[in-house]
Amino acid sequence: MLSKLTVAEISSIKRERERAVAPRSAGVCGFKKQERYWTMKKLFLPPLAIFFALFLVYPLITLLGGAFMVEKVVNGHAVTSFSLDYFKLIFENSFYRECFTNSFIIAVITTTLTIALSLPLAMLFLRYEFPAKKALNVLLLTILVLPPFVGAIGLKQFLSRFGSLNLLLSNLGLVNMSDPVDWLGAGGFVGIIILQVLHLYPIMMLSTQAALANIDPSLRDAARNLGAGGFHTFRTITLPLAMPGIFAGSSLVFVAAFTDLGVPLMFDFQATVPTQIFNLVTQIDNPVGYALVVLTLVVVSLLFVLGKKLGEGDYAMMGRSSSQLEVTTLRGTKGLLAAGAVGLLIFISLLPHIGVVIQSFAARWFMTILPTEWSPEFYSEIFNLKITVTSIRNSLVYATSSAVVDVFLGMVIAWLLVREKFVGRTLLDVLAMLPLALPGLVLAFAYFVTFSKAPLGPLWSEWLGTGTTKWFNQAWLDAFDPRKNPTLVLVIAYAVHRIPFMVRAGYAGLQQTSVTLEEASANLGAGPLRTMWRITLPLIGANLIAGALLTFIFAMLDVSNGMILTLETQFYPLTKAIYAVMGRITPTAPSVACALGVLAMAVLAAGLILASKLLGQKMGRLFRA
Amino acid sequence: MKIAIQNLVKNFGTNRVIGGVSLEIQSGELFFLLGPSGCGKTTVLRTLAGFYEPDGGEVLFDTRHMNGIPPHERNTALVFQNYAIWPHLTVFENVAYGLRVRKVAETELKARVLKALQQVKMDSYADRRPASLSGGQQQRVALARAMVVNPDVLLFDEPLSNLDARLRLEMRDEIKRLQAETKITSLYVTHDQEEALSLASRIGVMNKGVLEQVGLPYDIYNKPATKFVASFIGEINLLPESSLLAQKIHCGVGGGKGTVGFRPERVKLRSADNGIAAKVIFSAYLGSKNEVTLETTDGTRLKAWLQDYVKEGDQVHFDVDAKHLLQFAE
Numbered sequence: 001m002l003s004k005l006t007v008a009e010i011s012s013i014k015r016e017r018e019r020a021v022a023p024r025s026a027g028v029c030g031f032k033k034q035e036r037y038w039t040m041k042k043l044f045l046p047p048l049a050i051f052f053a054l055f056l057v058y059p060l061i062t063l064l065g066g067a068f069m070v071e072k073v074v075n076g077h078a079v080t081s082f083s084l085d086y087f088k089l090i091f092e093n094s095f096y097r098e099c100f101t102n103s104f105i106i107a108v109i110t111t112t113l114t115i116a117l118s119l120p121l122a123m124l125f126l127r128y129e130f131p132a133k134k135a136l137n138v139l140l141l142t143i144l145v146l147p148p149f150v151g152a153i154g155l156k157q158f159l160s161r162f163g164s165l166n167l168l169l170s171n172l173g174l175v176n177m178s179d180p181v182d183w184l185g186a187g188g189f190v191g192i193i194i195l196q197v198l199h200l201y202p203i204m205m206l207s208t209q210a211a212l213a214n215i216d217p218s219l220r221d222a223a224r225n226l227g228a229g230g231f232h233t234f235r236t237i238t239l240p241l242a243m244p245g246i247f248a249g250s251s252l253v254f255v256a257a258f259t260d261l262g263v264p265l266m267f268d269f270q271a272t273v274p275t276q277i278f279n280l281v282t283q284i285d286n287p288v289g290y291a292l293v294v295l296t297l298v299v300v301s302l303l304f305v306l307g308k309k310l311g312e313g314d315y316a317m318m319g320r321s322s323s324q325l326e327v328t329t330l331r332g333t334k335g336l337l338a339a340g341a342v343g344l345l346i347f348i349s350l351l352p353h354i355g356v357v358i359q360s361f362a363a364r365w366f367m368t369i370l371p372t373e374w375s376p377e378f379y380s381e382i383f384n385l386k387i388t389v390t391s392i393r394n395s396l397v398y399a400t401s402s403a404v405v406d407v408f409l410g411m412v413i414a415w416l417l418v419r420e421k422f423v424g425r426t427l428l429d430v431l432a433m434l435p436l437a438l439p440g441l442v443l444a445f446a447y448f449v450t451f452s453k454a455p456l457g458p459l460w461s462e463w464l465g466t467g468t469t470k471w472f473n474q475a476w477l478d479a480f481d482p483r484k485n486p487t488l489v490l491v492i493a494y495a496v497h498r499i500p501f502m503v504r505a506g507y508a509g510l511q512q513t514s515v516t517l518e519e520a521s522a523n524l525g526a527g528p529l530r531t532m533w534r535i536t537l538p539l540i541g542a543n544l545i546a547g548a549l550l551t552f553i554f555a556m557l558d559v560s561n562g563m564i565l566t567l568e569t570q571f572y573p574l575t576k577a578i579y580a581v582m583g584r585i586t587p588t589a590p591s592v593a594c595a596l597g598v599l600a601m602a603v604l605a606a607g608l609i610l611a612s613k614l615l616g617q618k619m620g621r622l623f624r625a
Numbered sequence: 626m627k628i629a630i631q632n633l634v635k636n637f638g639t640n641r642v643i644g645g646v647s648l649e650i651q652s653g654e655l656f657f658l659l660g661p662s663g664c665g666k667t668t669v670l671r672t673l674a675g676f677y678e679p680d681g682g683e684v685l686f687d688t689r690h691m692n693g694i695p696p697h698e699r700n701t702a703l704v705f706q707n708y709a710i711w712p713h714l715t716v717f718e719n720v721a722y723g724l725r726v727r728k729v730a731e732t733e734l735k736a737r738v739l740k741a742l743q744q745v746k747m748d749s750y751a752d753r754r755p756a757s758l759s760g761g762q763q764q765r766v767a768l769a770r771a772m773v774v775n776p777d778v779l780l781f782d783e784p785l786s787n788l789d790a791r792l793r794l795e796m797r798d799e800i801k802r803l804q805a806e807t808k809i810t811s812l813y814v815t816h817d818q819e820e821a822l823s824l825a826s827r828i829g830v831m832n833k834g835v836l837e838q839v840g841l842p843y844d845i846y847n848k849p850a851t852k853f854v855a856s857f858i859g860e861i862n863l864l865p866e867s868s869l870l871a872q873k874i875h876c877g878v879g880g881g882k883g884t885v886g887f888r889p890e891r892v893k894l895r896s897a898d899n900g901i902a903a904k905v906i907f908s909a910y911l912g913s914k915n916e917v918t919l920e921t922t923d924g925t926r927l928k929a930w931l932q933d934y935v936k937e938g939d940q941v942h943f944d945v946d947a948k949h950l951l952q953f954a955e
Contacts, residue, residue, distance in 0.1 A: 037693075037694075037695050037698065039695065514707065514709065516705045516707060516709035517709050517711055519674075519676055519696065519703070519705070519709065520703065520705060520709040520711070520770075521697075521711075521722065522675075522676075522695070522696035522697040523674055523696055523697070523699075523701060523702060523703045524697075524702065524722055524723030524726055524770070524771075524774055525697050525698075525700065525723055525726040525727060525774070526697055526722070526723075526726045527697050528695075528697075530726065531697075534722075535711060538713040539711070539712070539713060
């Protein structure tokens, strides 16, 4: 190739060789050289360490301290020592035991049902083409954004003893209104499960679908070629290969169902762990709350260890064959049947929120199947009320900021975990996954006590000497104090809470991307940051955007962080504004709250459709010719 | 650029993958590491590229110590076994990548990328996405991507193993031609002996993490240093030196504890009083040669590639020229 090069070319080649090869400083050789090169580890581990220490470890220590350190009076002196007294208190209390049982049953049933729903759904969407598939897919994603705690208002309106369903059935003569059916079951227990399943199965489906899509079609073809039937291939090849994805989805769903506060609260179902923790949050000095939180952590961590063990299939598809997944088009009746089945499922999933929409227009709705008086006035009301307008703006700012923070954190952490070996790798993994085990209200509570009671000052001055106290009473520290301005702490709370989602998204993407693609870049002279920017990021960009989307959505709809961390109306996020409006005693309050809920859903759905379009195009550009 | 590998050791966990390999690759040489899968040859190559840090020993490029230098500071260009063509970049951008890293001006970059693509006959695909390319085409792009940056060292990691036979022959010639033109010091890792014999300036045969022999292709085939080399490259008949048959062939010399060997093509038919009696039990006539299996009176089976035409069941007499006998200590 060099044989016919011009003089100019040769000289430029020389120059670039010098650039690429010349040692950065003269003389030094051998092992010491390593010290001079920036690696991703050196660049990102220190800031990550500071971040996690400040926003995860420190608040958690405060929590654990509250749960395990018991103050006793010994010989007239107050002595603080390690003790399990508060846990004994919980286990001896039959009500708290019941709370644990309830939460566990809710989570197990929810997870099982979501798997059963999402597996056939994922296969259908992956392998078949049928009428209205794209629209149905968008609708499925929309279910994700619909806040279940708002949906609870609608579901209650339909399924309560004197709700629409019983009234309808009574009109048909099937139900006697003097003894109406309790559809929500045991004080709302069944209702909670219904809402959780209807809300969470799309997450499971996304996870399952991603796992299925990443299975090299030739692996299935090989099984078919060796004589395995359709179901046998599914059982022996497809399912085992998709298992890591299914386990990943399961652990997300389980924890979401176990720790969800909004739904039980809206059903006023007190006997669950989250509701009890929430009740105890307001009593900052009551140690039972701390202990309850720690117990929840134990349950959820055990589950994650199990899920990680089971999900640890290393199926990185090296040298994946270029054969494309074959999509069968379902025609005629079959196609309509598929579209109809998916449509019906989506309709049922949307029912609670349809109830919310109806409620938002209902000027009068009492003991009737549908409202007797309708009015659009509640929508103009939310644009006139200062509290609602401000809350919408606040939520957009909080959610966007936390999504941006998370894209960065997720990408870097996932990369370090998948591609690098270093001391403390397991610790980073645990730290990055830990927030999954922290219900929103726990983290929020920890932040609140940590940063408002003692915004860094006392801790540092204790370590560094009292003379340094004044350094830590500076005005910039007010940024950390949620009592003065909760924005920073709230954004970080949202971000930290969703780090696991981002890391999982990045992790999955990286595992499915052959490392040789990055090695080829380094081999051609690109430094670590350039390789990350030009190769890694575009390759797993779809995963990251999907992850950031989830962060945004969850931040928009998170109940607990906003509830606890914002004190003044001007900082309220959307969800707290809905609660605040619901709490008003006026008869139209539910309708105004629902109108705000509908607005939120509309904004989110619009954002989601936009992002899905963006993602669809990008995916198309990324991986198709 | 001369490469010196001095007493290289690499462990994966408790598993010693390379147990002290020393090797010098001269400037401009196309050096082959040949060995069965799992012998550590790819590990040597990846250590040169900087993806593995040695657990012992040193790697030098000319006089420069390479231990601890990250991959992107080495100016080696690796042609990956699975091509590692970036799916999100066009063919042009894949090839241009290394030049962009080196901040080559746009006009010159375009010219060089197109020239490189021409060299591998892929210039008409410049704007295509890799997903629409066949394996052979992807491999050509990978080759262009590696050569276009004028690396100090070219590394080939079994680059032809995923191609079909015809394409493999074509690419083999292509690689030989490009390497001869550019004179870039190259290390080529393969388990395909034909590839190695036909392309290499010199060959190093590896087994279980150590180098068994380094030499010219001719010497590797005709003067294998060990039994492993003899049986890994080409076909060979091996007999214990103590056996009666070995002594017959060996003209009475030996009776020692070693092994004697000879290639099938060294077996010649002789007249009845001048050779060893054997029966043809298998014969495959290939035109240029006749591949047969002989069974001697003591039941030993030998492979022979004959110019003469014999049928299964024929009684023949054969011998091997003493100068073509190979002796191994074990």
